[in-house]
Amino acid sequence: MTRTLLTGNAAAAWGARLASVDYVPAFPITPQTEIIETLAAWLDRDEMPGRLVMLESEHSMITAAGAAATSGVRVFTATSSQGLLYGMEMVYTVAGWRAPFVMVNVSRGLASPLTLEPDHTDIMAARDSGFLQIHCASCQEVLDSVLIAYRLAEDHRVRLPVIVNLDGFYLSFTREPVEIPEADAVSRFLPPFDAESTRFSASAPTSQAVAVLSGTPYSYFRYECHLAAQNAITVYDEAAAVFASVFGRHHEAVEAYRSEDADIVFVMIGSFATKAREAVDRLREAGQAVGLVRPRLLRPYPAEQLLRLLAGKRGVAVIDQNLSMGMGGVLHTELSAALYGKPGAPAVLLSFIGGLGGRDITPEEFYEIAAVTRQAAEDGVVPPPRLLYSRDEHREVTKLQAIAHTERNELESKP
Amino acid sequence: MYRIRFHGRGGQGMKTASRILGSAFFLEGFDVQDAPRYGAERRGAPIFAYVRASRQAINERGVIHHPDLVVVADDSLVPVPAAAVLQGLDAHTVTLINSHTSAADWQQRLNLAGPVLILPATEEAEDRAELPFVGTTCAAAAARLVGVISRDALAEAIRTELGALGSQLVEKNTEAALQAYDLMEPHAGTVTEGKAHSASGYARPDWIGMTVEDVDLAAPSIHAAATSVEVKTGLWRTLRPVIDYDRCSRCWWVCSTFCPDSAIAVDADGRPDIDYDHCKGCLICVAKCPPHAIEAIPEHLAQAAEETNA
Numbered sequence: 001m002t003r004t005l006l007t008g009n010a011a012a013a014w015g016a017r018l019a020s021v022d023y024v025p026a027f028p029i030t031p032q033t034e035i036i037e038t039l040a041a042w043l044d045r046d047e048m049p050g051r052l053v054m055l056e057s058e059h060s061m062i063t064a065a066g067a068a069a070t071s072g073v074r075v076f077t078a079t080s081s082q083g084l085l086y087g088m089e090m091v092y093t094v095a096g097w098r099a100p101f102v103m104v105n106v107s108r109g110l111a112s113p114l115t116l117e118p119d120h121t122d123i124m125a126a127r128d129s130g131f132l133q134i135h136c137a138s139c140q141e142v143l144d145s146v147l148i149a150y151r152l153a154e155d156h157r158v159r160l161p162v163i164v165n166l167d168g169f170y171l172s173f174t175r176e177p178v179e180i181p182e183a184d185a186v187s188r189f190l191p192p193f194d195a196e197s198t199r200f201s202a203s204a205p206t207s208q209a210v211a212v213l214s215g216t217p218y219s220y221f222r223y224e225c226h227l228a229a230q231n232a233i234t235v236y237d238e239a240a241a242v243f244a245s246v247f248g249r250h251h252e253a254v255e256a257y258r259s260e261d262a263d264i265v266f267v268m269i270g271s272f273a274t275k276a277r278e279a280v281d282r283l284r285e286a287g288q289a290v291g292l293v294r295p296r297l298l299r300p301y302p303a304e305q306l307l308r309l310l311a312g313k314r315g316v317a318v319i320d321q322n323l324s325m326g327m328g329g330v331l332h333t334e335l336s337a338a339l340y341g342k343p344g345a346p347a348v349l350l351s352f353i354g355g356l357g358g359r360d361i362t363p364e365e366f367y368e369i370a371a372v373t374r375q376a377a378e379d380g381v382v383p384p385p386r387l388l389y390s391r392d393e394h395r396e397v398t399k400l401q402a403i404a405h406t407e408r409n410e411l412e413s414k415p
Numbered sequence: 416m417y418r419i420r421f422h423g424r425g426g427q428g429m430k431t432a433s434r435i436l437g438s439a440f441f442l443e444g445f446d447v448q449d450a451p452r453y454g455a456e457r458r459g460a461p462i463f464a465y466v467r468a469s470r471q472a473i474n475e476r477g478v479i480h481h482p483d484l485v486v487v488a489d490d491s492l493v494p495v496p497a498a499a500v501l502q503g504l505d506a507h508t509v510t511l512i513n514s515h516t517s518a519a520d521w522q523q524r525l526n527l528a529g530p531v532l533i534l535p536a537t538e539e540a541e542d543r544a545e546l547p548f549v550g551t552t553c554a555a556a557a558a559r560l561v562g563v564i565s566r567d568a569l570a571e572a573i574r575t576e577l578g579a580l581g582s583q584l585v586e587k588n589t590e591a592a593l594q595a596y597d598l599m600e601p602h603a604g605t606v607t608e609g610k611a612h613s614a615s616g617y618a619r620p621d622w623i624g625m626t627v628e629d630v631d632l633a634a635p636s637i638h639a640a641a642t643s644v645e646v647k648t649g650l651w652r653t654l655r656p657v658i659d660y661d662r663c664s665r666c667w668w669v670c671s672t673f674c675p676d677s678a679i680a681v682d683a684d685g686r687p688d689i690d691y692d693h694c695k696g697c698l699i700c701v702a703k704c705p706p707h708a709i710e711a712i713p714e715h716l717a718q719a720a721e722e723t724n725a
Contacts, residue, residue, distance in 0.1 A: 005434075005438060005441055005449070030455075112635055113635035116454060169452065173450050173451055174449070174476070175437060175450065176448050177441065177447065272476065274474040274475075275476055275477075278474035279614070281611075283614045285613070285614065285615075286613070286614040286615040288614070358477075360477050360478055360480075362480065363612040364612070364617045364618055364619065364620050367614045368617075368619055368620050387622075387625050388622065389622060389623060390620055390623065391621045391622075392621065394625075401632055404637060407642075411640065
């Protein structure tokens with residue numbers, strides 16, 4: 001096993017390489033492109049077998065991925081943000097085919113306005129598609145999660161595609177020490193893809209089609225997809241346990257960091273959660289019993305694990321790096337639904353929106369979130385959702401607006 | 416934990432610098448995080464990269480707000496607000512500037528609380544085959560300033576990061592790097608690890624409650640034409656392409672077609688003219704010109720010559 005410095009993108013490519021993927025339909029987009037560039041270079045130099053094909057859009061790319069997966073080969077693909085949305089019709093469609101493959105999404109905020117930096121609104125758009133979702137907080141997790149994702153996707157009880165999500169810049173372009181597993185250890189964890197009944201053969205042409213159906217059969221197939229996704233809770237736990245026994249690294253469906261004896265808990269996903277981990281350590285030094293609960297697995301939603309980890313806590317602060325317009329943070333909404341009416345549910349569940357478009361969340365903000373949550377627990381009053389946004393930031397935007405206003409006036413005054 | 420920021424322009428090798436320093440720390444047994452940060456722009460645009468190194472696992476992420484060391488590869492970035500070179504500097508921060516100006520002058524100009532050191536700017540070679548190795552020398556100087564990276568680890572890190580470019584480039588970079596490393600010898604260990612951000616007595620964030628504003632104000636639309644004319648991207652240039660009209664063959668379309676910024680206009684007689692307000696100094700024209708009539712001259716020398724002529 002080699003410990004080396006890798007970006008999150010390189011770690012994703014290593015995951016695909018070690019999974020011995022046969023086929024990589026590809027389309028570039030910042031900040032994902034380094035993944036397919038890395039794979040293309042390896043394929044070009046015969047350092048790994050397989051084929052990479054550049055498609056003309058993400059729509060075709062995801063179609064090709066689904067088609068190839070149902071023809072019995074192991075498929076890897078990757079996208080980000082606008083690209084994920086461009087392919088969204090097929091995201092829902094191929095999940096309905098029960099086509100098992102792995103797609104990495106490098107999270108990046110959605111237009112408009114345009115940004116290259118990360119938040120999770122892009123991946124939330126794929127939330128209801130039938131793709132399962134694993135969210136990573138480190139480059140090591142990216143590599144490991146790609147391997148786990150294949151076991152999950154290809155398991156007979158699941159048979160659904162999986163998205164492995166990592167944050168642009170904060171993981172995609174950030175190098176960290178990563179252990180690259182040996183190929184024989186990977187083969188002990190991940191057996192070759194057995195396509196079972198969906199195998200196609202070049203000498204025996206056949207077709208696979210999906211009919212137009214009325215509500216009764218439609219409901220059956222859609223709900224079967226949902227139930228298979230729910231099966232993935234157990235299958236994920238099994239896969240994570242085998243992974244830990246082979247590689248010694250633990251990737252439970254929900255990470256609990258110093259939360260057991262905590263009275264206040266942060267809940268968040270993705271790489272910013274390591275910032276929360278840091279804040280937990282500092283708050284502990286200052287004598288405060290604060291912890292972190294971080295779902296790695298977001299689809300299927302690990303409701304029971306979350307209830308078990310959060311039961312009896314005085315206050316919970318959900319930090320959403322996404323925004324559902326007209327509603328608020330998606331994680332807060334989902335956790336509220338999961339905890340409502342359950343015995344032991346925390347008395348107060350606060351909503352914070354932060355880190356949109358890569359906007360940082362500072363240590364002081366985590367400390368303040370803990371303080372506000374503690375106060376809410378004492379008062380028994382939940383404050384309204386809070387956007388993490390300072391007076392200085394607002395001043396900066398006001399300045400931009402003033403410049404735009406002046407330029408507009410100048411333009412309009414011209415003959 | 417060590418927290419180090421590199422500021423430079425796209426093409427100067429700041430990402431590479433952060434990787435060389437990151438690898439050197441890693442070889443010395445540190446846990447490391449290194450990353451570049453840039454937007455949609457290319458050569459010449461302000462970029463920065465950063466390195467964290469610690470004996471423990473690193474949980475911090477993203478932009479470094481309170482650096483122990485700031486390395487500035489291009490001193491023209493210091494007053495550029497978008498480059499944020501001066502952000503978060505305090506008495507603990509060492510500032511290392513690649514510059515022709517003295518440390519005393521920079522200290523006087525900026526009134527910094529922490530020490531300022533100068534990495535004497537190398538005269539960018541006029542022969543385009545000779546690169547100035549700015550990124551490598553910045554990484555090497557930083558490696559010496561932290562005092563925990565050996566010469567051998569630095570050389571090994573350069574081999575790791577630049578090996579794919581061939582042994583000749585590795586050798587040249589290593590030579591330039593070790594010179595910069597030795598130059599910083601008197602200041603070895605000046606940069607020390609910063610503290611963790613304590614949760615006791617922290618400065619409370621000045622959060623505001625966002626209110627709804629009129630859509631004319633609150634939609635992210637730009638109602639102005641030709642804004643790219645107003646933005647003087649020529650300020651990004653570190654090397655200036657200069658046309659030798661005696662050698663120019665008036666072929667009229669090569670340089671102007673390949674210029675990615677449409678900064679070369681050609682008149683009716685086929686004479687090309689470079690718009691230095693918008694030329695970013697990418698030097699594609701230098702590479703493409705069939706009769707080799709375009710030369711690259713260090714921008715600061717070109718400006719000095721202009722001042723003398725004026």
